Amino acid sequence: MYKTGELIERLSNEHSLSLEEYAFLIKERTPEAATELASLADKKRREVYGTDVYIRGLIEISNYCVNDCLYCGIRRSNKACDRYRLTPEEILLCCKEGYKLGFRTFVMQGGEDPYYTDDLLCELISEVKSQYPDCAVTLSLGERSRESYEMLFKAGADRYLLRHETYDKEHYEKLHPSSMSWDNRMKCLRELRQIGYQVGCGFMVESPFQSEKELAEDLKFIEEFKPDMCGIGPFISHKDTPFKDEPSGGCDLTCYLLSIIRLIYPNILLPSTTALGTIDPMGREKGLKAGANVVMPNLSPVGVRKKYELYDNKICTGEEASECIECLRGRINRAGYKMVTDRGDIKR
Ligand code: SAM
Ligand code: FES
Numbered sequence: 001m002y003k004t005g006e007l008i009e010r011l012s013n014e015h016s017l018s019l020e021e022y023a024f025l026i027k028e029r030t031p032e033a034a035t036e037l038a039s040l041a042d043k044k045r046r047e048v049y050g051t052d053v054y055i056r057g058l059i060e061i062s063n064y065c066v067n068d069c070l071y072c073g074i075r076r077s078n079k080a081c082d083r084y085r086l087t088p089e090e091i092l093l094c095c096k097e098g099y100k101l102g103f104r105t106f107v108m109q110g111g112e113d114p115y116y117t118d119d120l121l122c123e124l125i126s127e128v129k130s131q132y133p134d135c136a137v138t139l140s141l142g143e144r145s146r147e148s149y150e151m152l153f154k155a156g157a158d159r160y161l162l163r164h165e166t167y168d169k170e171h172y173e174k175l176h177p178s179s180m181s182w183d184n185r186m187k188c189l190r191e192l193r194q195i196g197y198q199v200g201c202g203f204m205v206e207s208p209f210q211s212e213k214e215l216a217e218d219l220k221f222i223e224e225f226k227p228d229m230c231g232i233g234p235f236i237s238h239k240d241t242p243f244k245d246e247p248s249g250g251c252d253l254t255c256y257l258l259s260i261i262r263l264i265y266p267n268i269l270l271p272s273t274t275a276l277g278t279i280d281p282m283g284r285e286k287g288l289k290a291g292a293n294v295v296m297p298n299l300s301p302v303g304v305r306k307k308y309e310l311y312d313n314k315i316c317t318g319e320e321a322s323e324c325i326e327c328l329r330g331r332i333n334r335a336g337y338k339m340v341t342d343r344g345d346i347k348r
Helices: 004-014 019-027 031-049 088-101 118-131 146-154 169-175 182-195 212-225 251-264 274-279 283-289 321-335
Strands: 052-055 057-062 105-110 136-140 159-161 198-205 229-234 338-340
Touching (some): 004 251, 019 212, 019 251, 052 321, 057 088, 088 105, 088 118, 088 321, 105 159, 118 136, 118 146, 146 182, 159 229, 169 182, 182 198, 198 212, 198 251, 229 251, 229 274, 251 274, 251 283, 274 283, 283 321, 321 338
Parallel strands (some): 052 338, 057 105, 105 136, 136 159, 159 198, 198 229
16 A cells, blocks of 8 residues: 655655545545645745745626536526626726735636627726736636637736636536536636636535545646646535535645645645635635645625625625735735735746
8 A cells, every 4th residue: 555655755756646646645634644745835835936925816707607507606596696797997997906906917707707798808808908018817707619718818818717626527517517518618728728828727625526536636637737827725515506505625625735736736826715715714824834825815896795605604705905915915924925016927
């Protein structure tokens, strides 16, 4: 049988393990292994990024969604969800506020909402890039056609976040209705990369039906695909979804996986997510100490924040952007890192 200590050492030196070895490392997780992984991961992140923590201003542009993912609070079938969408003018105001606060990346995220046509988005992206040429624009708007991705890229979008959710096709089918396709999601990720975007993938930790087997597949995928960014956070149940009674994921396993991902790909951009801060009051600090180097505070207007409720009890829905950034700056400092004003591109 494998020995955990030997696997950790090899992962740290060779940045690769077999599927079986990843699964073993996850199954045999102990507090000692977690401490060892976190310390190696933190060392690697300091070699590449020092103590810098990059910030991304998250603008939740719409909670209308044509999809019906079983885990998600803004799924189409959730009739209790109070829907909203931001106009281009409102989004530009968020960017204005964000720029003043030191953000140099704006992330426009939303449900898959046909209101945001290619023409509307291209015009908006061009406007943001002309007003803020020193900023990066990241999109997280789900699955679109290759032509659409190409148009948005030409208009100036730099990055695209599309979590793969799970690399196991059978598992994917248990988390999504039959109208959604794992093959298409993977195709989108490959196309985004070919077009020239900096690409982010990612998955939920301890989503329903997930075991170490599926997580090992996610890790192997990250090792092979080498995304510029990987967003992981615990699955958190939402009261108005079919998964309302499923247990939520934990902070410890999420941090353990963050450390492993940092060791697989030392240069990767790794956010310590809002979901991690929701499941544990010190979650974001723990994530940073485990190897994460990005945080994504909310820049959406306070009036709509509560409505973008992907899961129950999401934090930071009542605070102004300026309050969150000051709160986070303190948290980051106390954890031993430094928030920087920077586009925060991946270091190659
Ligand atoms: N519509 C876009 C997409 O599909 O990529 C972006 C928005 S989507 C709501 C953003 C991410 O939220 C998803 O990729 C999913 O991983 C995460 N998410 C949704 N519901 C969640 C839940 N209940 N717990 C934790 N994360 C969740
Ligand atoms: Fe939003 Fe602390 S980060 S209140």
